[in-house]
Amino acid sequence: MKLAALTTVLMGAALALIFFWVPTDPDQGFSQRIFYFHVPIALTSYACFGWGAWKALRVLWKRDEAADMQSYVAIHQGVVFGALTLLTGSIWAKISWGVWWAWSDDQLVLFLVLFLFYCAYFMLRFSVDPGVPRASMSAVYALFGVVLVPVSFLAIRLSHSLVHPTVFTSHGPQMAHSQFLTFCVAWAAMLCLFATLYGVELAGKRIDSHLRELRELLT
Amino acid sequence: MKLSYVGDVTALARKDLLLELRAKETLPSMLVFVIATLTVFHFALPRGTGHVAALGLLWVALVFTALLGLTRAFVAEREQGLFDALVLAPCDRSAIWLGKAISVFAFLAVAEVVALPAFAIFFQGLGGRTILAVLLADVGIATVGTLLGAMAVAGRARELLLPLLFLPLAVPIVVGGVGGYLWFLALYDAIFTVLSWATFEYVVAET
Numbered sequence: 001m002k003l004a005a006l007t008t009v010l011m012g013a014a015l016a017l018i019f020f021w022v023p024t025d026p027d028q029g030f031s032q033r034i035f036y037f038h039v040p041i042a043l044t045s046y047a048c049f050g051w052g053a054w055k056a057l058r059v060l061w062k063r064d065e066a067a068d069m070q071s072y073v074a075i076h077q078g079v080v081f082g083a084l085t086l087l088t089g090s091i092w093a094k095i096s097w098g099v100w101w102a103w104s105d106d107q108l109v110l111f112l113v114l115f116l117f118y119c120a121y122f123m124l125r126f127s128v129d130p131g132v133p134r135a136s137m138s139a140v141y142a143l144f145g146v147v148l149v150p151v152s153f154l155a156i157r158l159s160h161s162l163v164h165p166t167v168f169t170s171h172g173p174q175m176a177h178s179q180f181l182t183f184c185v186a187w188a189a190m191l192c193l194f195a196t197l198y199g200v201e202l203a204g205k206r207i208d209s210h211l212r213e214l215r216e217l218l219t
Numbered sequence: 220m221k222l223s224y225v226g227d228v229t230a231l232a233r234k235d236l237l238l239e240l241r242a243k244e245t246l247p248s249m250l251v252f253v254i255a256t257l258t259v260f261h262f263a264l265p266r267g268t269g270h271v272a273a274l275g276l277l278w279v280a281l282v283f284t285a286l287l288g289l290t291r292a293f294v295a296e297r298e299q300g301l302f303d304a305l306v307l308a309p310c311d312r313s314a315i316w317l318g319k320a321i322s323v324f325a326f327l328a329v330a331e332v333v334a335l336p337a338f339a340i341f342f343q344g345l346g347g348r349t350i351l352a353v354l355l356a357d358v359g360i361a362t363v364g365t366l367l368g369a370m371a372v373a374g375r376a377r378e379l380l381l382p383l384l385f386l387p388l389a390v391p392i393v394v395g396g397v398g399g400y401l402w403f404l405a406l407y408d409a410i411f412t413v414l415s416w417a418t419f420e421y422v423v424a425e426t
Binding site for chain 1: 390
């Protein structure tokens, strides 16, 4: 509950900062404000996948049975945030580059690969019957995910040098203080949102399984 | 101890190769498939396309052919209930993975012995770099694919599942292959071989 309240406060503060306080970008104008949504969502999604992999490691290492559901819920949230990243990225690309999709943007392509990878995670999970084998299998696949992130990032960078040789430069000018502050608040808000949703979904799943056990006891 | 591990792996790989030699189930379909794919690609490519485009298609053909072999890799084990026996056998479980990966690698190599010359004849010549890249990629495909194949046969969807699991992981291989980045392919092989080797025992855990 406290977490939900904190999320509400931070989200409100972030929205206020984004729309009323941070100065409009001289280059891209108003549309640059989507940056304060897009990047925090993307980073949160990485955090979700990382958390899911950490829980997956606990499944394999400590034989922690509760960690299986936690890993699943974290990855589920990660995919939701990932879908939002693709969506906001696409909108930003349309406004600032005039196209819905740009293969030249490393992060966007990396996200697509990861998104496909984690969609397959669900297919795997739902095609195997619940139990220890499913838990370990999902955990192994989740661990492959975090290893795939740096490997595909490198691969996508390499594929650029094949087609566009100039992408290895850094990303434009540094942020101003006001922009950085807004960005941090927005990111903290997103992380809190993830933590809240994670708690809610996990509680829901737990109630579900309790209910199922009770039903089985009754019949 | 060490010697018995090598012995287990060779015995398992030999079993797969012998089965294939006698039944001739997987390899002929892989060979026909790869040639058929190259033929389709000839018509898909506009006339006078460059070297990189044709090379890209070669990699697509190789990855799909590998998928065809990988979907078959664990079918016998599942259908005949061999998995339980293998898991019960007094050998390290990763030996099951290594034996299967070696046999998959062998199938791939045989398929490519036909596919690469066919590509050279149909499209354009091949450099030594590409052949080396194909060999390195085969290692990655065989190791990762074997692990994912073992996962896929455990599910209800089976053949449907493997491409979904495998293709996102194959993206770096295709990038490394088309670009001819041998060091990158070697890095991929090293990372994913170690990871697959370490995690396989959890995939075939008692069912």
